[in-house]
Amino acid sequence: MxxxxxxxxxxxxxxxxxxxxxxxxxxxxxxxxxxxxxxxxxxxxxxxxxxxxxxxxxxxxxxxxxxxxxxxxxxxxxxxxxxxxxxxxxxxxxxxxxxxxxxxxxxxxxxxxxxxxxxxxxxxxxxxxxxxxxxxxxxxxxxxxxxxxxxxxxxxxxxxxxxxxxxxxxxxxxxxxxxxxxxxxxxxxxxxxxxxxxxxxxxxxxxxxxxxxxxxxxxxxxxxxxxMRALWRRDKGGIKAEEYAEFYKHLTHDFAGPLRTIHYTAEGQLEFRALLFLPEKPPFDLFLPNRKHGLQLYVRNVFIGADFEALLPEYLRFVKGVVDSSDLPLNVSREMLQDDVVITKIRKNLVGRILSELEGLKRDDLPAYTAFFRGFGRVLKEGLHFDHENGDKLKELLLFASERTADDGLLSLRQYRDAMPAAQKEIYYLTAETLANARRNPHLEAFRRREIDVLLFADPIDEWILEALEEYDGCKLRAIDRGEIELGSDEEKSKTKDKLKDDEQQFRPLLDFIRARLTDEVKEVRLSSRLTDSACCLVADEAAMNPSMRRMMQAMGQEVPKTRRVLELNPAHPLLKRLLERLGTERDSEAFAAQAGLLYDLALVAEG
CATH class of the missing domain: 3.30.565.10 (Histidine kinase-like ATPase, C-terminal domain)
Structure with missing residues (x-):
């Protein structure tokens, strides 16, 4: 030696x-x-x-x-x-x-x-x-x-x-x-x-x-x-909660017990036993890129290995547990598992059972589910992008803040949909870098005035998943900071349009002046029907990239195409009225031009 x-x-x-x-x-x-x-x-x-x-x-x-x-x-x-x-x-x-x-x-x-x-x-x-x-x-x-x-x-x-x-x-x-x-x-x-x-x-x-x-x-x-009795092979009716908890702690090295335990046997054409656990709190490495995940796999009670990723999609990587199959060979390898028909069927069964368990938790104990979602919601949201087969189930599991919820409150899409007035045909939402920024956004003003709730998407992943969240229960999701928004009854809409036409005649000189001043920054300058308290806001085209998505892409080092938005001005705001009054005598003043140009900066600050 x-x-x-x-x-x-x-x-x-x-x-x-x-x-x-x-x-x-x-x-x-x-x-x-x-x-x-x-x-x-x-x-x-x-x-x-x-x-x-x-x-x-x-x-x-x-x-x-x-x-x-x-x-x-x-x-x-x-x-x-x-x-x-x-x-x-x-x-x-x-x-x-x-x-x-x-x-x-x-x-x-x-x-x-x-x-x-x-x-x-x-x-x-x-x-x-x-x-x-x-x-x-x-x-x-x-x-x-x-x-x-x-x-x-x-x-x-x-x-x-x-x-x-x-x-x-x-x-x-x-x-x-x-x-x-x-x-x-x-x-x-x-x-x-x-x-x-x-x-x-x-x-x-x-x-x-x-x-x-x-x-x-x-x-x-x-x-x-x-x-030495494998817990998953015992009748669950004879297993105490303490036994499940200790097995979970052994399996995960977590010193807290599980939030939920899923223990069942699949029989028929496909036979396997599963003992799965939903953790109460997220592990520190939940979002690390090289983190191992997956379930332990046994074949006829013989241990094959841990962290078999093929058994669960990545958006359920927080689930821990054991699967014991009678339909796989003992010499199964990780490479074989990727395309194995039996594994594909087991995976589909497991995913359905886990999502049903989460739906049951949400239905039976919403406070507990809300606490769970705060820790794992971002991971679940990933599923919308990758698991189209279970998209409808995943939508039911999502929770969001809204204009009407308290600072720490969350509500589901179903709760929002059920509370919509009969005349409301779309689900309105606003994305922002933080929840505080969202609540201060001037685009909310018209909705507050009409007591229409707006979902607030402040999670970095929210903008990314919106491609898969275009509609819910027959209602299209609509961003309130893109395109033109018309609220109210047909009569109210008609009155609003008439009022805007009158205001445009009055404010045309100021609009032309600001438009010329901000040619490089904005696509258009127009009067707004969506503002009540703020002087101005920026509005993107219907299909344009949201500022939140732009910031996320920039943070990842990706090239972001330059786009110009529309600057909308509130004709009822004292600042705009004062600028209009001064325009006739101070048009050629650099100080006045600079002050008018600050409206663009003011709009940027307002959206965070």
Whole structure:
């Protein structure tokens, strides 16, 4: 063995994170055992999956198992597995650094949230292994990677900023994590305590968990601490909510329970079992481009792999769970899954079930659904653009702010549609960079006067999805800042047109003057029927790109075509009347021309 033991320093952010983890978690320190057992289970699952195509990994035909050894005399607790193991490079990558782009985000969130939110954050950010330092003075990891020509490795740290990496005398493939417990946590060595924790947190683990006490080695023939009954294969009528919650936490490393659980069996031409979970809060990396998503896949209760993206569309990437199929071969690969007919049918079934569950949540508990939508609504909206087959279902799940809702209120398209006056034939909306900007937009003035509600689209994705949201329940969606808007009865419209004609005669000299001044900035200058309080606003052509979309494209570095909009002026506004009065005597004044030209800037400011 050529490897020598060397001392390494944790990355700065990892060292900081360890300090925060150890000192921020004031309760539930026993969760370290759940995390280490989950890691051991994952290591076995990975070995099983890789062994399907690489027989050298399972050449010893192992009886997969997890061992816990409690040694009271030496104050140590060992958690071992015979799974995939780690090489020296993998040990350094997995234990010496956090190879995730969200490390700093984790630290920021932990600092902001304080101790109370730390358990949730640790689960979300996938750093459960480090929970071991809450109860241990030192943590030692002995590991040997499965496969030919591998060397055993020992990783050791006291969590104070450094760790050592060197050779280990381990002879068998797998990993053992040894905790030298702090005196105040030595009660965790007690046999009853370990059995209780395994029963509470890890009873459903698919591999046997065996216990040895008083310094003895784990006996492979001893009775497992866990029942090993796959939750998704049990009758849901006999499963407690706590069992679902613990399985969800094991699956996701989320310390909070799920918002909703979907457990069902599909029978007939297509047979599979599914256990799916809707999380309560979004993970920190929900919008990271390279984030893994998908479900765990089993074939006849044999683990095939995690994060199978073909099972769910990307807009449902927040859904976690397990699918167990009887209609797929055991040697199925990710490449095969992309075009597999069975997978396509399973995916369609899963999507329909998930959308129905969300619709049920919205119908039965709107406040809970609204809270859910605030976290995941932007992801659901992506589905409108990509999943045309389920477009109508997705429309029913959308929530938006509106002119009439309170600052934090949301309403559905159905609620808006049902509240429309009989004479209203279109669903009106306004896009803006922020909700505050939308509420200040002068285009709303005419609608407020007539008590007509307007949907406010302030999410960056809203403008993008409008291509797929052209109509709802027979009503076209209409942007109030594009084209000409005519409100009111036929009689009111006629009176408005007559009034505008009279005003145009009066204001024609000023309109011509401003038009000449702003030739490069605007397409046209005209009087407005949509303004009541503001002096001016900018109006785009019916098919023109919205300012929100232009800003989004510019932020992405894309070239945005130059367009000119129409400047509309309010003839009843004192500013316009005063400018008209001054025009006759100050037409040639540069100061007056500059003031008239400021109307364009004023309109830009008004829309945010």
């Amino acid at each position: 050529n490897m020598k033991t060397k001392k390494h320093a944790f990355k700065a952010e990892v060292s900081e994170m360890l300090d925060l983890v150890v000192h921020s978690l004031y309760s539930k320190k026993e969760i370290f055992l759940r995390e280490l057992i989950s890691n051991a289970s994952d290591a076995i699952d990975r070995a099983q999956y890789l062994g399907l195509t690489d027989k050298t990994i399972v050449a010893d035909s192992p009886a997969w198992e997890i061992g816990i050894a409690a040694d009271k005399a030496n104050h140590t607790l060992r958690i071992s597995d015979n799974g995939i193991g780690m090489s020296a490079e993998e040990a350094e990558a997995n234990l010496g650094t956090i190879a995730r782009s969200g490390t700093q985000a984790f630290l920021d969130s932990l600092k902001q949230g304080g101790g109370a939110s730390a358990p949730d954050l640790i689960g979300q950010f996938g750093v459960g292994f480090y929970a071991a330092f809450m109860v241990a003075r030192t943590v030692t990891v002995d590991t040997l990677r499965r496969g030919e020509g591998q060397e055993a490795v020992r990783w050791r740290s006291d969590g104070q900023g450094n760790y050592t990496l060197g050779p280990s005398d381990r002879q068998t493939a797998g990993t053992t994590v040894t905790l030298d417990l702090m005196p105040e946590h030595e009660h965790l060595i007690e046999e009853w305590q370990i059995k209780s924790l395994v029963k509470r947190y890890s009873d459903f683990i698919a591999h046997p968990i065996r216990l040895a006490v008083d310094g003895k080695e784990v006996d492979p023939a001893s009775e497992p601490l866990n029942t």
